[in-house]
Amino acid sequence: MRGLLKLATVMSLVLLSGCAFVRANLGDELNPEAVEAIQRGVSTRADVTNRLGAPDRIVQVNDHEIYQYYRYDLKSGTILFFSRTNIKSDDLYIVFNSRGIVDDVVFGQRTNRLKFQFWPFGD
Amino acid sequence: MWSSASAPTDSSFSSGRSGTSACGPRDRSQAWLLVGLLVVGLGLAGCPLTWQRVSVNAVIKPEDVSFVVPGRTTFHDVVARVGAPDQLSDSDSGPVAHYHFLDFKRFRVNFGYLLKFFTPPGVPDDIILHRGGAGTEELLVFFDRNWVVRQRVFAHNANASRFRAWPFDDPALSQESEEDKAARSF
Numbered sequence: 001m002r003g004l005l006k007l008a009t010v011m012s013l014v015l016l017s018g019c020a021f022v023r024a025n026l027g028d029e030l031n032p033e034a035v036e037a038i039q040r041g042v043s044t045r046a047d048v049t050n051r052l053g054a055p056d057r058i059v060q061v062n063d064h065e066i067y068q069y070y071r072y073d074l075k076s077g078t079i080l081f082f083s084r085t086n087i088k089s090d091d092l093y094i095v096f097n098s099r100g101i102v103d104d105v106v107f108g109q110r111t112n113r114l115k116f117q118f119w120p121f122g123d
Numbered sequence: 124m125w126s127s128a129s130a131p132t133d134s135s136f137s138s139g140r141s142g143t144s145a146c147g148p149r150d151r152s153q154a155w156l157l158v159g160l161l162v163v164g165l166g167l168a169g170c171p172l173t174w175q176r177v178s179v180n181a182v183i184k185p186e187d188v189s190f191v192v193p194g195r196t197t198f199h200d201v202v203a204r205v206g207a208p209d210q211l212s213d214s215d216s217g218p219v220a221h222y223h224f225l226d227f228k229r230f231r232v233n234f235g236y237l238l239k240f241f242t243p244p245g246v247p248d249d250i251i252l253h254r255g256g257a258g259t260e261e262l263l264v265f266f267d268r269n270w271v272v273r274q275r276v277f278a279h280n281a282n283a284s285r286f287r288a289w290p291f292d293d294p295a296l297s298q299e300s301e302e303d304k305a306a307r308s309f
Contacts, residue, residue: 061213062268068211085177091207108207110180120176120228120286 027071077118171236179225198270229255258284
């Protein structure tokens with residue numbers, strides 16, 4: 001019995017020795033409730049920054065000021081000689097009109113579909 | 124070999140120890156099994172083959188944006204179907220939405236791997252072929268000043284991302300040499 005236990009322990013160590021699971025992220029998670037609280041035609045730049053903090057990027061597009069918030073999430077799996085790393089981003093755009101009031105909110109969430117995988121072939 | 128060595132031949136072996144020796148045949152066979160597994164494990168831990176892939180965002184295929192009709196589809200239609208873009212920029216004729224996605228593949232093989240067992244420490248024993256490629260792709264959607272799609276364009280570099288071990292072939296150079304040959308033939 002003790003032999004079997006030893007064998008199982010060593011087998012586990014052997015199989016796990018070529019194994020790695022890695023997780024990393026850039027930026028804080030964008031809180032969907034905070035995003036929903038931003039109201040078109042009502043919220044101001046100050047309301048937005050109070051709820052979400054300073055934007056990661058400010059762009060001027062089509063005569064509108066746009067605040068962009070983004071976040072990246074990484075999941076990586078390695079088993080023996082196969083390795084796969086998946087990275088996805090969440091992007092939030094808040095479009096202001098010339099009076100500094102929110103004109104539009106566009107939120108795209110991809111990280112909720114991020115998976116741990118190790119098999120590098122196929123889609 | 125292991126199966127015959129590990130088969131108990133004496134009832135005293137069922138306890139894992141013989142009555143006369145601290146290290147009986149069964150213990151020895153288990154020890155060899157453990158050593159074998161350790162060798163296999165250590166061998167696989169530094170294995171000579173590597174397939175690695177890195178994907179950034181999901182690939183957007185032309186059929187995914189076939190619904191886009193220039194002059195009719197709006198920014199909100201595009202966002203609803205494809206998601207928020209990774210970047211928004213401005214152009215003379217209106218906004219541009221950038222969707223970035225990337226597929227990186229690399230393959231590595233070390234033909235000198237077996238030499239590790241024979242070469243003394245400190246002596247280089249690697250014979251490595253290693254090649255990788257990143258297929259950076261981008262979908263650009265151009266809008267007019269009213270946020271209606273004017274045009275959509277794909278940047279295609281998918282062929283750069285393949286599992287290949289041979290690092291020496293260069294299609295551009297081989298094409299050039301064929302052109303040189305053709306030039307010489309005149």
